[in-house]
Amino acid sequence: MLGAVVLHTGGLVVDHGWLRLYGGGSADLKSITEVNGFPGDPAGWHTEHAMLEIGHDVLGGRWAMNYGALPGEIGKACYWAPDTLDWLNSQMGHHEFIAWCMSDRLERFYEALRWPEWRTATSELRLDEGLFLYPPAWSSEGQQAIREGTARPRAVPMDEIRAANAEYERSLQDVRGPTRAEVHITDE
Numbered sequence: 466m467l468g469a470v471v472l473h474t475g476g477l478v479v480d481h482g483w484l485r486l487y488g489g490g491s492a493d494l495k496s497i498t499e500v501n502g503f504p505g506d507p508a509g510w511h512t513e514h515a516m517l518e519i520g521h522d523v524l525g526g527r528w529a530m531n532y533g534a535l536p537g538e539i540g541k542a543c544y545w546a547p548d549t550l551d552w553l554n555s556q557m558g559h560h561e562f563i564a565w566c567m568s569d570r571l572e573r574f575y576e577a578l579r580w581p582e583w584r585t586a587t588s589e590l591r592l593d594e595g596l597f598l599y600p601p602a603w604s605s606e607g608q609q610a611i612r613e614g615t616a617r618p619r620a621v622p623m624d625e626i627r628a629a630n631a632e633y634e635r636s637l638q639d640v641r642g643p644t645r646a647e648v649h650i651t652d653e
Contacts, residue, residue, distance in 0.1 A: 470563070477520075479566050482587045483575065486520035486528070486566070493592035516543075519559070523587055523595045524578060524602060525626035530559060548578060548602040550634045578602060580616045595626040601633060 470477060475491030478484075490496025498504065500518050515534030519542070521527050527545040529535060535543040537554025542562040544553045557565055565571065586596055596618035600607040610616040 476592075477563075477566075478592065480571055480575075481584045482523065482590060482592070483579075483583070484520060484522050484528075484566060484571065485592055486563075487518070491592065495593070519562075521595075521623065521627075522575070522578075523590065524598065525595055525623070525630045526578075527627075528562070545630075547598075547630055548608060550603050550630070550637060577608075578611060580611050581614045586618055586620075590620055593623055594620045595623045597621045597626055597629070601629075603633060603637075 470486060470488045474488035476488040476494040476496075477486040478494075479486065485494055487495065487497035487500055490499060497517070497519065515532050517530040517532065519528050519530055524547045526547050529543055529545070531537060531539055531541050531543050531554070533539060535552050535554070537543065537556070540558055542555045542557050542559065544555060545551070546553055555562065555565075590596070597620075598607055598611075598616055598618050600610065602608065602611065607616070
């Protein structure tokens with residue numbers, strides 16, 4: 466399945482554009498080789514990479530196949546969640562993951578990250594853009610705004626969302642579990 470997606474599609478756009486799975490690339494969607502830093506020819510890919518990023522959602526959540534760097538069983542898809550800033554193991558191989566993406570289970574999975582107008586906001590995006598939430602989805606204020614339907618996302622390049630999420634993760638990596646941290650977010 467992975468080979469078919471990579472070699473025979475530019476990528477897959479799922480659920481009104483909420484989820485984008487990498488293939489051979491297109492004008493607005495990076496290829497799986499670009500995202501993972503591989504040479505263009507799959508024959509040049511090496512197995513020392515401990516994960517293979519296979520897609521992302523519009524909030525910067527990332528899907529990757531685990532080859533040793535992520536939690537859980539090798540060969541299973543994992544999700545880096547923008548609301549927890551952590552990797553979750555899905556227990557699905559790539560083929561199962563693709564089937565899951567095409568099912569109603571995808572909507573249930575993302576339910577806590579969606580607000581009433583998410584389809585409208587997503588449909589207006591190019592494939593190289595995502596939705597930046599402020600306050601961020603990992604904050605209690607961001608989660609409350611999503612729950613109450615008051616989230617006001619703005620379209621920004623996906624690379625900016627990825628960079629912001631990486632910075633959030635770095636900044637908050639020692640604050641896990643029941644510890645409460647106070648983070649002040651400014652518009653600077």
